[in-house]
Amino acid sequence: MNKRSLETSVGVFVLIGLICIGYLTIKLGKMEMLGSDYYLLQARFAHVSGLKKGAVVDIAGVQVGTVESIRLDTRDLTALVTMKIENDIPVDIDAIASIKTAGLIGDRYLRIDPGGSDEMLKNGDMIIETQPAMDLEDLVSKYIFGSAE
Secondary structure (H helix, E strand, O other), rough: HHHHHHHHHHHHHHHHHHHHHHHHHHHOOOOOOOOOEEEEEEEHHHHHHHHOOOOEEEEEEEEEEEEEEEEEOOOOOOEEEEEEEEEEEEEEEEOEEEEEEEEOOEEEEEEEEEOOOOOOOOOOOOOOOEEOOOHHHHHHHHOOOOOOO
Protein backbone atom coordinates (compact mmCIF):
# COMPACT_ATOMS: atom_id res chain seq x y z
CA MET A 1 0.00 0.00 0.00
CA ASN A 2 2.87 2.36 0.79
CA LYS A 3 4.43 1.77 -2.67
CA ARG A 4 1.13 2.61 -4.38
CA SER A 5 0.81 5.85 -2.41
CA LEU A 6 4.34 6.86 -3.41
CA GLU A 7 3.64 6.13 -7.11
CA THR A 8 0.43 8.17 -6.98
CA SER A 9 2.25 11.10 -5.37
CA VAL A 10 4.97 11.03 -8.02
CA GLY A 11 2.34 10.82 -10.79
CA VAL A 12 0.45 13.84 -9.42
CA PHE A 13 3.72 15.77 -9.08
CA VAL A 14 4.71 14.98 -12.70
CA LEU A 15 1.24 15.97 -13.94
CA ILE A 16 1.39 19.33 -12.12
CA GLY A 17 4.89 19.90 -13.54
CA LEU A 18 3.69 19.24 -17.11
CA ILE A 19 0.76 21.63 -16.65
CA CYS A 20 3.14 24.33 -15.38
CA ILE A 21 5.53 23.82 -18.31
CA GLY A 22 2.64 24.04 -20.77
CA TYR A 23 1.39 27.26 -19.16
CA LEU A 24 4.84 28.86 -19.24
CA THR A 25 5.35 27.82 -22.85
CA ILE A 26 2.14 29.55 -23.87
CA LYS A 27 2.81 32.68 -21.80
CA LEU A 28 6.47 33.11 -22.74
CA GLY A 29 5.74 32.32 -26.38
CA LYS A 30 3.01 34.98 -26.28
CA MET A 31 0.53 32.57 -27.79
CA GLU A 32 -3.15 33.36 -27.56
CA MET A 33 -5.39 30.38 -26.98
CA LEU A 34 -8.83 31.37 -25.75
CA GLY A 35 -9.11 35.05 -26.50
CA SER A 36 -7.11 37.99 -27.63
CA ASP A 37 -6.01 40.96 -25.56
CA TYR A 38 -5.36 42.92 -28.75
CA TYR A 39 -7.19 44.56 -31.62
CA LEU A 40 -5.79 45.21 -35.09
CA LEU A 41 -5.21 48.58 -36.75
CA GLN A 42 -3.73 49.33 -40.16
CA ALA A 43 -1.71 52.20 -41.57
CA ARG A 44 -0.52 52.92 -45.11
CA PHE A 45 3.00 54.31 -45.68
CA ALA A 46 4.88 55.47 -48.78
CA HIS A 47 7.87 53.45 -47.54
CA VAL A 48 8.73 51.56 -44.35
CA SER A 49 12.48 51.09 -44.76
CA GLY A 50 13.86 49.17 -41.78
CA LEU A 51 10.54 48.46 -40.05
CA LYS A 52 10.10 44.74 -39.31
CA LYS A 53 7.38 42.40 -38.14
CA GLY A 54 7.40 42.32 -34.34
CA ALA A 55 8.64 45.91 -34.02
CA VAL A 56 7.37 47.94 -31.07
CA VAL A 57 4.31 50.18 -31.38
CA ASP A 58 4.33 52.92 -28.75
CA ILE A 59 2.31 55.86 -27.55
CA ALA A 60 4.10 58.48 -25.42
CA GLY A 61 7.15 56.20 -25.15
CA VAL A 62 5.16 53.28 -23.71
CA GLN A 63 4.87 50.03 -25.66
CA VAL A 64 1.20 49.39 -26.45
CA GLY A 65 1.54 46.78 -29.19
CA THR A 66 3.60 45.26 -31.96
CA VAL A 67 3.75 45.27 -35.75
CA GLU A 68 1.81 42.19 -36.87
CA SER A 69 2.57 42.29 -40.61
CA ILE A 70 3.94 44.44 -43.41
CA ARG A 71 2.87 43.87 -46.98
CA LEU A 72 2.88 45.68 -50.30
CA ASP A 73 -0.47 46.93 -51.57
CA THR A 74 -0.19 46.21 -55.30
CA ARG A 75 -2.96 48.66 -56.26
CA ASP A 76 -1.07 51.80 -55.29
CA LEU A 77 2.37 50.33 -54.43
CA THR A 78 2.35 51.45 -50.81
CA ALA A 79 3.26 49.53 -47.67
CA LEU A 80 0.32 48.36 -45.58
CA VAL A 81 1.29 47.87 -41.93
CA THR A 82 -0.97 45.89 -39.59
CA MET A 83 -0.39 46.37 -35.87
CA LYS A 84 -1.71 44.70 -32.72
CA ILE A 85 -2.76 47.20 -30.05
CA GLU A 86 -3.71 46.26 -26.48
CA ASN A 87 -7.49 46.22 -25.94
CA ASP A 88 -7.44 48.75 -23.11
CA ILE A 89 -5.54 51.37 -25.17
CA PRO A 90 -7.87 53.66 -27.15
CA VAL A 91 -6.53 55.24 -30.35
CA ASP A 92 -8.20 58.39 -31.68
CA ILE A 93 -9.57 58.41 -35.20
CA ASP A 94 -7.26 61.38 -36.02
CA ALA A 95 -4.09 59.83 -34.56
CA ILE A 96 -0.84 60.04 -36.53
CA ALA A 97 1.36 56.96 -37.09
CA SER A 98 5.03 57.58 -37.81
CA ILE A 99 8.10 55.39 -38.19
CA LYS A 100 10.93 56.39 -35.87
CA THR A 101 14.42 55.14 -35.06
CA ALA A 102 15.48 54.12 -31.55
CA GLY A 103 18.85 55.85 -31.12
CA LEU A 104 21.19 56.94 -33.90
CA ILE A 105 21.52 53.57 -35.63
CA GLY A 106 18.84 51.72 -33.71
CA ASP A 107 15.87 49.62 -34.71
CA ARG A 108 12.80 51.13 -36.29
CA TYR A 109 9.56 51.31 -34.36
CA LEU A 110 6.10 52.70 -34.97
CA ARG A 111 4.96 55.67 -32.89
CA ILE A 112 1.33 56.72 -32.59
CA ASP A 113 0.69 60.34 -31.67
CA PRO A 114 -2.80 60.75 -30.21
CA GLY A 115 -5.27 63.11 -31.82
CA GLY A 116 -7.96 65.20 -30.21
CA SER A 117 -11.06 63.39 -31.42
CA ASP A 118 -13.62 61.78 -29.14
CA GLU A 119 -14.17 59.03 -31.72
CA MET A 120 -11.94 55.97 -31.36
CA LEU A 121 -10.69 53.47 -33.93
CA LYS A 122 -12.08 49.94 -33.79
CA ASN A 123 -10.68 46.56 -34.76
CA GLY A 124 -9.63 46.58 -38.43
CA ASP A 125 -9.78 50.37 -38.87
CA MET A 126 -7.12 52.39 -40.70
CA ILE A 127 -4.96 55.20 -39.31
CA ILE A 128 -5.20 57.79 -42.07
CA GLU A 129 -2.39 60.21 -41.15
CA THR A 130 1.08 58.65 -41.49
CA GLN A 131 4.67 59.84 -41.70
CA PRO A 132 7.24 57.53 -43.34
CA ALA A 133 10.69 56.87 -41.95
CA MET A 134 13.32 59.52 -42.47
CA ASP A 135 15.98 58.12 -44.80
CA LEU A 136 19.41 59.01 -43.38
CA GLU A 137 21.19 58.08 -46.62
CA ASP A 138 19.12 60.60 -48.61
CA LEU A 139 19.85 63.35 -46.10
CA VAL A 140 23.59 62.67 -46.13
CA SER A 141 23.76 62.55 -49.93
CA LYS A 142 21.80 65.81 -50.21
CA TYR A 143 24.17 67.46 -47.76
CA ILE A 144 27.31 66.14 -49.47
CA PHE A 145 26.21 67.06 -52.99
CA GLY A 146 24.94 70.48 -51.94
CA SER A 147 21.21 70.14 -52.61
CA ALA A 148 20.19 70.30 -48.91
CA GLU A 149 18.78 73.61 -47.75
